Amino acid sequence: MNLDFSRISSYSPLFVKGTVTTLELTLFSVVLGIMIGLIVALLKMSSFKPVSIIGHVYVELIRGTPLLVQLYIVYYGLPQLIGQDIPSFPAAVAALSVNSGAYVAEIIRAGIQAVDYGQMEAARSLGMSYGLAMRFVIIPQAIKNILPALGNEFVALLKESAAVSVISMSDLMRQADIIRAATYTAFEPLIVVALIYFTMTYIFSSFQRVLERRLKASDSR
Amino acid sequence: MIHVKDLHKNFGKLHVLKGINAEVKKGEVVVIIGPSGSGKSTFLRCINLLEYPTSGEIYIEGELINRKTDENKIRQKIGMVFQHFNLFNNLNVINNITLAPMKVKGLSKDIAEDIASELLKKVGLEDKAYAYPAQLSGGQRQRAAICRALAMQPDIMLFDEPTSALDPEMVKEVLMTMEGLAEEGMTMVVVTHEMGFAREVGDRIIFMDEGQILEESTPDLFFSHPENNRAKEFLSKVLY
Numbered sequence: 001m002n003l004d005f006s007r008i009s010s011y012s013p014l015f016v017k018g019t020v021t022t023l024e025l026t027l028f029s030v031v032l033g034i035m036i037g038l039i040v041a042l043l044k045m046s047s048f049k050p051v052s053i054i055g056h057v058y059v060e061l062i063r064g065t066p067l068l069v070q071l072y073i074v075y076y077g078l079p080q081l082i083g084q085d086i087p088s089f090p091a092a093v094a095a096l097s098v099n100s101g102a103y104v105a106e107i108i109r110a111g112i113q114a115v116d117y118g119q120m121e122a123a124r125s126l127g128m129s130y131g132l133a134m135r136f137v138i139i140p141q142a143i144k145n146i147l148p149a150l151g152n153e154f155v156a157l158l159k160e161s162a163a164v165s166v167i168s169m170s171d172l173m174r175q176a177d178i179i180r181a182a183t184y185t186a187f188e189p190l191i192v193v194a195l196i197y198f199t200m201t202y203i204f205s206s207f208q209r210v211l212e213r214r215l216k217a218s219d220s221r
Numbered sequence: 222m223i224h225v226k227d228l229h230k231n232f233g234k235l236h237v238l239k240g241i242n243a244e245v246k247k248g249e250v251v252v253i254i255g256p257s258g259s260g261k262s263t264f265l266r267c268i269n270l271l272e273y274p275t276s277g278e279i280y281i282e283g284e285l286i287n288r289k290t291d292e293n294k295i296r297q298k299i300g301m302v303f304q305h306f307n308l309f310n311n312l313n314v315i316n317n318i319t320l321a322p323m324k325v326k327g328l329s330k331d332i333a334e335d336i337a338s339e340l341l342k343k344v345g346l347e348d349k350a351y352a353y354p355a356q357l358s359g360g361q362r363q364r365a366a367i368c369r370a371l372a373m374q375p376d377i378m379l380f381d382e383p384t385s386a387l388d389p390e391m392v393k394e395v396l397m398t399m400e401g402l403a404e405e406g407m408t409m410v411v412v413t414h415e416m417g418f419a420r421e422v423g424d425r426i427i428f429m430d431e432g433q434i435l436e437e438s439t440p441d442l443f444f445s446h447p448e449n450n451r452a453k454e455f456l457s458k459v460l461y
């Protein structure tokens with residue numbers, strides 16, 4: 001066994017750059033994903049059948065196909081349709097957020113439906129409209145279900161985002177490839193990259209556990 | 222006050238209400254009793270349009286209510302108390318009570334809180350104004366829920382088994398709150414299995430089974446000389 005991390009030490013700026021790119025990518029995609037998810041959740045919960053079917057189909061299609069295929073469709077497929085190349089960063093954000101949106105939609109829908117139906121009935125029985133009831137009674141309770149699950153989604157997306165290296169995004173995963181090609185060492189850069197991913201997800205997960213405990217505490221006030 | 226004509230309700234193929242005719246006068250306390258699944262809740266829920274009748278007519282204060290009615294307007298006149306309280310878990314007691322008066326009626330926070338404090342005092346919960354539902358006993362929750370409904374200053378109050386989810390020692394405090402309300406002249410429709418309450422506080426008993434009203438009379442008559450066979454059978458089961 002000959003492990004020698006000194007061979008890759010001069011490449012540390014690349015790891016930093018990759019980490020920043022991965023974080024940027026994840027952050028953008030999660031924010032967009034939440035917006036998409038919110039809209040899709042509303043579509044899905046619509047009492048108007050054709051609208052709810054659109055939401056349903058979106059969620060099923062996205063969750064039923066690999067992220068890698070979705071990335072290729074956006075990066076290689078779409079340019080053929082619109083006759084123009086799409087730079088890798090927007091392509092990656094588009095694919096990741098469209099993908100994440102489907103999962104977020106389910107998180108939001110489940111969070112809202114987990115609120116006891118009696119809460120809505122009580123609000124309506126007082127003469128409150130559906131909108132008022134949602135805003136002041138249902139959503140505040142649903143948020144407690146939704147936030148922790150959104151944290152999970154962020155961590156999941158952070159890891160999944162490694163797939164974008166195949167469309168020549170210079171994210172963290174891609175840096176490992178670059179360093180491997182330049183130094184003819186594979187194990188060391190991959191271990192470093194794995195450690196960086198792990199550190200990031202560990203920090204976010206711990207942060208999320210604290211948040212979750214706070215939310216729980218405020219429940220039994 | 223409430224006038225119901227030939228009310229039918231279907232849930233898909235299930236025919237739950239099969240032609241209900243009933244009238245509730247102003248200030249009257251009508252108690253509905255009957256076996257489980259006989260349609261008592263469904264009947265109550267049709268009155269405030271939580272369910273829409275399949276056919277038939279319901280008049281509230283002379284006004285026909287149906288799908289064209291502004292349901293939120295009608296519901297402001299009709300308070301409802303649920304078996305499982307359904308207090309808003311995200312709000313403390315006072316905010317539970319003031320939410321609808323402020324958001325629906327547009328009352329100021331000060332006025333809404335005055336009304337709420339007054340009501341809480343009446344049911345003996347003034348020291349729980351800032352407690353959250355999770356911190357209250359069942360009986361306290363139900364009394365708070367009654368205050369929440371009353372804060373909209375309804376003309377009619379509907380109660381759907383308000384004490385069925387309570388531990389025995391808490392039943393009385395809720396029934397006494399309801400009795401107080403009846404004495405103040407509130408028009409009430411109460412679904413309950415509390416026969417003592419039905420007898421003492423009710424002005425009229427309606428016995429329902431399988432989606433129909435089988436007997437309707439005063440408490441004295443109903444409990445001493447029930448006429449309908451199924452009412453007799455029901456009473457023999459519930460009266461010890």
Ligand SMILES: Nc1ncnc2c1ncn2[C@@H]1O[C@H](COP(=O)(O)OP(=O)(O)OP(=O)(O)O)[C@@H](O)[C@H]1O
Nearest residue numbers: 232235237255256257258259260261262263264382
């Ligand atoms: N939303 C609904 N969809 C389908 N069926 C329903 C619905 N609500 C009630 N039912 C059915 O209608 C019938 C009457 O129900 P309802 O709740 O009115 O009875 P109830 O007299 O209040 O009984 P209980 O004493 O158990 O509360 C039952 O068979 C019930 O299963």
Ligand SMILES: [Mg+2]
Nearest residue numbers: 261262263381
């Ligand atoms: Mg019932």
